[in-house]
Amino acid sequence: MSGWLQVVGLGPGNEAMITPEVSQALATASDIIGYIPYVRRVPDRPGLRKHETDNRVELDRATHALELAAQGARVVVVSSGDPGVFAMASALFEALEAGPAAWCDLDIRILPGITAMLAASARLGAPLGHDFCAINLSDNLKPWELIETRLRLAAQAGFAMAFYNPRSRSRPHQFARTLDILRDHLPQTVPVSFARNVSRKDEEITTVPLAQARPEMADMRTMVIVGTAQTRAVGRFIYTPRRAGP
């Protein structure tokens, strides 16, 4: 049995942001597993089996990947961005823990990638250039009240913030509530950036002062980045200085 399993980050969408070690993993895999659009980013080649799965079946997908590796396959689980940031790595370990003990002896590696918040930050300038936090605004896997608490504490702490999964059709009111909480705790001039499809041809980036931020500026494909009271504009860029305070 010489199977292995690698969970890799494909970055935000631009092929020029995929690391060589991830490209190497994709080139030597026997099986590619992941959410449909990510699997489709990997070119076909003879002998490569592709397993396209729907969204929201992360645990089933991870278990399937482990089963294949245990049978001797060279398995790559593809994530967008970085697999360790609101993506497939945690799901893989949840499946590992729930499975046969022997799976822990498998050759498993996580290969990092360019996560959406850092691709967006680079396009904008350097809004995450000081202490910051990353929050998944989806309440699929945690109570909404916990998200509200984290937003308040992060604002008190003076963290810049990056929001993943800010808004979906099934819970449009929650992102409106997020903006209300931010307006209660931060200056109305703090820049809020909406970055959609970063690094792709259809990239769209907008920055507005918090006072003018509207819920409909975000959807599930948008990365939202909130500056701090120190975040500044220079030319077409925004950045958060390294130095804290006024």
Place this chain on the structure above:
Amino acid sequence: MSGWLQVVGLGPGNEAMITPEVSQALATASDIIGYIPYVRRVPDRPGLRKHETDNRVELDRATHALELAAQGARVVVVSSGDPGVFAMASALFEALEAGPAAWCDLDIRILPGITAMLAASARLGAPLGHDFCAINLSDNLKPWELIETRLRLAAQAGFAMAFYNPRSRSRPHQFARTLDILRDHLPQTVPVSFARNVSRKDEEITTVPLAQARPEMADMRTMVIVGTAQTRAVGRFIYTPRRAGP
């Protein structure tokens, strides 16, 4: 005048983690500027000028880079990790703001890289798999009291935490204080990981329960990652589940 300036992330040290767009920038540059060890990672070639600068002269370095680009040079400022995370991007925009207004018309781009916390997280499993924050523990550019406040709020929020620049010879007591604050607010079983030289040949990674974490386990080249009350071990890995709460 056809100069340009790109601030690029070289990742944590392993060449296989440098993105193709960064390699392309390095290959087409006329001038490479940065802290000595990062500049030395770029191979020499005919016509390439290398400007090695000491640590802690970020603003001078950024100003020099802008001057060269304004004169028509193709300038790459090299950062380790990701330039937007406690690295050169913010310094560049500080220098841009302080310089002649015409500099704002320069062709400036930031190219993201694999930042140390995500490389370390990948090696460990997925400790940053839930909401998390990144804090620079150096008080060179902010008051230590602010760092203490952020640590307390981050612990209350239940964020996993990544610490950059955790400890230096000039302020060894501060990291001891950091651990004390964490012990006041988090379960003693929370895993604390010390990742030194991640992705390099001399990589060293240790994980201990918070109760056993000692200040001397970190130095300036160590990335410290603190889990949450939910962070778990499975096999040789640690991960923070996507689902919050017990």
